Amino acid sequence: MIPEKMREVLTHDGVVAIATLGQDGPHMVNTWNSYVRISDDGRILIPVGYMHRTEANIAFNNQVLITLGSRKVTGNMGPGTGFLIKGTAGIENSGPDFDLTKAKFAWARAVMAVTADSIEQTL
């Protein structure tokens, strides 16, 4: 289940960070809150532009960590909230999720579909 507050964060400007672990160690890339969509079945869909090292890491180890937040959404400690998502990721370059992503983000070469194993509100 995607928390309502996380959906609220995604309506505000902000940076998403995605960490993966490859043979060469951890790697991190960013995307924007506004690029992230939640599918009807609750997966987190992120358009993939570059992210070549992230894609290679996911092929090696499909566990990802994602953080996102907004200073403009009230959290547990006042202004600002953030989420830490642990999930299982796949990179898809065909299929309905890819088609929807491509329709909105013409530059997307694939979509990262993340099934959240846990979502923790950190602030």
Next chain:
Amino acid sequence: MIPEKMREVLTHDGVVAIATLGQDGPHMVNTWNSYVRISDDGRILIPVGYMHRTEANIAFNNQVLITLGSRKVTGNMGPGTGFLIKGTAGIENSGPDFDLTKAKFAWARAVMAVTADSIEQTL
């Protein structure tokens, strides 16, 4: 050297992500752009409130990845820029950097001082 554009990002609202690698795998925490200071000698200083797992990971492996960005600063591809910092971190709970941090953030129990080994503008 800290790029001017990164300093500009830090003047805008935004989420910073810090990834560490421990014995249990990668972990990620967030802080806010506005909490980050750059010391006169170019280290990145981040107040530590909770971050217990991050601290334990740094004791195990002091290499950290940090991302930060802002949609409000122009990057290489239009609105929005981001940075990926690879650095070496230490947690300090005394000394001049800690005192300055504590003076500004009374809740800080320590300061994370990061020496950047590389800073890459990713967007």
